[in-house]
Amino acid sequence: METLALVVVVGAALLFTYTNGFHDAANAVATSISTRALTPRIAVAMAAFMNLVGAFLGQGVAETVAEGLIEAPTGERGMIILFSALVGAITWNLVAWWYGLPSSSSQALVGGLVGGALAGASTVHWGGVLTKVVLPMVLSPIIGLLLGFLVMVAILWLFRRAHPHRAQRGFRMAQTVSAAGMALGHGLQDAQKTMGVVTMALVIAEVSDEGDGIPAWVTVVCALMLSLGTYAGGWRIMRTLGRRIIELDPPRGFASESTAASVLYAASYVFNAPVSTTHVITAAIMGSGATRRISAVRWGVAKNIVAGWFVTMPAAGAVAALCYALVSLAIP
Structure with a gap:
């Protein structure tokens, strides 16, 4: 029975990684597609490959998820x-x-x-949730917004005398690099989150001990599932990021992607903090777009996105608590 439970939980974790991939594929490539720097299929294939590579470049975020948030029995x-x-x-x-x-x-x-732990009367490390999740998730989009604005201001100043057509073409080519960097950061962040959950499941099932680190097979499987999900694409969300917030041009697309990638690398390597790639790239797009003029950003769309940020944790937590109650009733 315990083996079956472990298989089910690992399967659910891999399904989450897959949905994460197609849900967050837009983060890396929406701006490049909207500015026509890359075709959709090439962009998604590149993002899938870079997600795969990024998953192997660190374990700090995975360890935070596995050990720093809740203590399940x-x-x-x-x-x-x-x-x-x-x-x-x-x-x-x-x-x-x-x-x-x-x-x-x-x-x-x-x-x-958190919702599952509370429903199961287990320990939630509120200090870890606050310092490793809530604060980084609040600060990272603010930093992305400001840096996106400043990077775009610097680009406008440095290329103020450049020929417009040549500059646009150059930044369209540069977006290939910035999109790849963004996809690498997404793999570095998001694959590790599932790696942490799977490792936690192995500890709960007493298959491995806490402190043993992330098994190699966990890294490989999570990386592959994230990559497959990314290749499936998330076209609905791409339209929101690529078009509905602001009409992007190649320089602003490059500024947004390079800014967001930098924030993700800092969060992963300096703070070991699981931040949202979605929050960071959305904020960077707003920041770079605001250099055109403040009214150029469709703040109504932005407001709906920000509202969704505040709903996400309690909504997912409520569903988790309900699921815990139903499964507990079903299992004698």
Whole structure:
């Protein structure tokens, strides 16, 4: 029974990673597609490959998720908590994808973990949730917004005497590099979140001990599922990021992607913090777009996106708590 529970939880974790991939594929490539720097299929294939590579470049975020947020008990109850958390996160990802809302898979996962833990009367490390999740997720889009604005101001000043057509063509080519960097950062961040959950499941099932690190097979499988999900694409959300917030041109697309990628690398390597790739790229797009004029940003769309950020964690947590109650009733 415990083996079956472990298989089910790992399967749910991999399904979450897959939905994360197609839900967040837009983060890396929407700007490049909207500015016609890359064709959709080439952009998505490139993002899938870079997601795969990025998953192998660190483990700090995975360790934060596995050890720093909740303390689930070993055995059946711990497995139900993890399964419920994943159901909550997957449900929210699918709802956000259906409505084309670029919400955070990271927040959905954390919300699911907290909701499942509370429903199962388990320990939530509120200090870890605050310092490793809430504060970075609040600060990272603010930093992305400001840096996106400043980077675009610097580009406008440095290329103020450049021939407009040649400059546009040059930045369209440069977007290939910035989009690849963004996709690498997405793999570095988001694959590790599922790696952390799977590792937690192995500890709960007493297959491995806490402190053993992330098994190599976990890294490989999570990386592959994220990559496959990314290749499936998230076209609804791409339209929101690429067109509905602001009409992007290649320089602003490059500024947005390079800014967002830098924030993701800093969060992963300096702070080991699971931040939202969606929040960061959305904010960077707003910041770079605001250099055209403040009114150029469609703030009504932006307001709906920000509102979704505040709903994500409690919504995923509520679904996780409900799932825990239903599964607990179903299992004698």
